[in-house]
Amino acid sequence: MTTLAPALPQLRIGPHTVQPPVVLAPMAGITNAPFRTLCREFSGGKGLFVSEMITTRALVERNEKTMQLIHFDAAETPRSIQLYGVDPVTVGKAVRMIVDEGLADHIDLNFGCPVPKVTRKGGGSALPYKRPLLRAILRQAVSHAGDLPVTIKMRKGIDDDHTTFLDAGRIAVEEGVTAVALHGRTAAQHYGGTADWDAIARLKEHVPEIPVLGNGDIWCADDALRMMRETGCDGVVVGRGCLGRPWLFADLVNAMEGRDARRAPALREVADVMVRHATLLGEWIGDETRGVIDFRKHVAWYLKGFAVGSEMRKKLAVTSSLEELAGQLHELDLDQPWPEGADGPRGRTSGNNRVVLPDGWLKDPYDCSGVSADAELDTSGG
Numbered sequence: 001m002t003t004l005a006p007a008l009p010q011l012r013i014g015p016h017t018v019q020p021p022v023v024l025a026p027m028a029g030i031t032n033a034p035f036r037t038l039c040r041e042f043s044g045g046k047g048l049f050v051s052e053m054i055t056t057r058a059l060v061e062r063n064e065k066t067m068q069l070i071h072f073d074a075a076e077t078p079r080s081i082q083l084y085g086v087d088p089v090t091v092g093k094a095v096r097m098i099v100d101e102g103l104a105d106h107i108d109l110n111f112g113c114p115v116p117k118v119t120r121k122g123g124g125s126a127l128p129y130k131r132p133l134l135r136a137i138l139r140q141a142v143s144h145a146g147d148l149p150v151t152i153k154m155r156k157g158i159d160d161d162h163t164t165f166l167d168a169g170r171i172a173v174e175e176g177v178t179a180v181a182l183h184g185r186t187a188a189q190h191y192g193g194t195a196d197w198d199a200i201a202r203l204k205e206h207v208p209e210i211p212v213l214g215n216g217d218i219w220c221a222d223d224a225l226r227m228m229r230e231t232g233c234d235g236v237v238v239g240r241g242c243l244g245r246p247w248l249f250a251d252l253v254n255a256m257e258g259r260d261a262r263r264a265p266a267l268r269e270v271a272d273v274m275v276r277h278a279t280l281l282g283e284w285i286g287d288e289t290r291g292v293i294d295f296r297k298h299v300a301w302y303l304k305g306f307a308v309g310s311e312m313r314k315k316l317a318v319t320s321s322l323e324e325l326a327g328q329l330h331e332l333d334l335d336q337p338w339p340e341g342a343d344g345p346r347g348r349t350s351g352n353n354r355v356v357l358p359d360g361w362l363k364d365p366y367d368c369s370g371v372s373a374d375a376e377l378d379t380s381g382g
Contacts, residue, residue: 011211011235013048013106014149014178016078020256021235022047022224022249023181023213024242026082026110026153029297033071034280038273039242040076042263043249048080053110056085056094057376070103071284078105082153084113085137086123087376092140099146107145109137111154111168114187116356122371125155125187126357128164131171133368138175149178153215153237156199158355159188162362165199169207181213181237187355191240191348201231213237220343221248221255221262240347244301246273264338267306271329274302278325289320304346305339308332 011021024031024039029052036049051069058066072079081104085091091109098104111134113124128134141150152172157163165182172180182203184195195216204212214227215237224236242248247263254261265273277298282291299316308316312328319325358371 011179011213013078013151013211015147016048016106016149018048018235020046020253021213021228022252022256023235023237024049024249025215025237025239026050026052026108027239027243028052030243032069032281032284033073033076034277034284035246036076037073037280038246038277039249042247043253045075046253047249048078048106049076050080050082050108053082053084053113054094055376056083056087056090059083059094060090060097072104080104080106080108082108082110083141084110084118084123085376086121086127086133086371088133088136088140090376091137092144095141095144095148095150099144099148105148107141107148107150108181109141109150109152111152112181112183114155114190114353114355119187120356120358121376122358122361126158126355126361128154128168129158129162129361129365130368130371131167131365133371134168135171135175138172138177142176150176151179151181152177153181153183155183156186156196158357158362159186165203166206169203169212173207173209177210179211179213179234180207181215183237184214184216188353190353192353197227197231200227200233204232204234211235215239217345219345221251224252225255240345243347244298244304245343245346246277266334266338267332267336268334270302270306271326271332271334274298274329275322275326278322282322288322292319292321292325295325301346305342306332306336 011018024036031050031052040049054066054069070081081098083094085094095107098107110124111128118124119126154165154168156165169180182200184197184199200214211234213235214231214233218224218227218236218238219241227233227236247265251262278292278295281294282288285291296317315328319328
């Protein structure tokens with residue numbers, strides 16, 4: 001049963017109005033320009049679509065891959081970049097570069113990534129535990145951002161014994177951050193279990209001065225409405241729910257504007273979107289074969305729930321041309337309706353992981369002596 005849309009206030013991110021208040025979560029290797037184009041097309045241009053993670057060191061050093069990742073289509077507005085950094089000085093330089101060269105209209109800072117190669121250097125979801133370091137990074141970012149709004153995305157904390165989201169939210173307010181997004185899981189949970197929406201509600205109560213966005217377990221448009229109703233959050237950030245389903249953004253717009261319409265595409269329409277996605281990737285990379293190869297990781301998400309034999313799935317996983325991809329898809333029963341249950345969870349689900357941290361990281365949340373510029377990653381994209 002469709003939930004009626006609440007009366008939604010306008011979400012303001014600095015000078016930008018995000019209406020309806022829907023944000024595409026930055027996802028490594030996923031939210032590049034082609035995927036953002038698809039999501040934006042389905043939304044009718046409504047919402048905010050954030051780049052995949054850009055490492056501040058790589059940006060400052062003008063790493064070739066990084067400079068490609070910050071490419072925005074001419075139709076993208078506002079242009080939104082997510083930055084990852086551990087060193088306040090490097091973060092400040094990266095933000096100043098973005099401002100001086102007009103590279104984006106909005107900057108988001110990553111304090112939510114739980115992957116070991118990030119947390120073992122004190123970055124991502126590990127970093128807010130060091131309160132003074134978090135404050136220093138935010139101060140550098142905001143002071144160099146000029147008129148560009150700075151937001152942050154974070155998790156509840158490292159694990160249930162080391163939560164950080166309330167302190168981090170308060171520090172963000174004090175340092176001039178425009179909005180905060182909270183994924184209702186700890187780093188130890190990765191993507192397992194159930195997102196804690198109560199934590200999102202607590203954060204909203206704790207920092208009423210700025211918008212709070214909720215993230216976690218939004219698998220369909222009605223989940224987004226329910227999250228906003230139950231937590232009081234000002235908007236939603238959608239990640240894994242749109243994997244292989246960029247049309248979810250059409251559903252989100254309809255739901256938040258009070259319409260009952262939801263997309264349930266038959267396999268024929270899904271196949272057309274798959275070919276378009278692969279085509280856009282090839283155009284963006286500048287090589288059709290590389291574009292189709294990059295698209296392979298999306299195949300299982302698009303075909304989730306459809307009756308596609310294992311042999312065909314294997315063939316689709318090794319395609320290397322648009323002609324081959326389209327030909328194999330047209331061997332399927334394209335009249336299959338949207339599968340029951342395919343709107344549910346998708347993507348990574350692992351949980352209860354040991355969080356890899358720098359030696360002695362948890363001894364003192366105020367001792368940042370073990371963190372240096374060497375902790376910066378030198379490549380972007382996660």
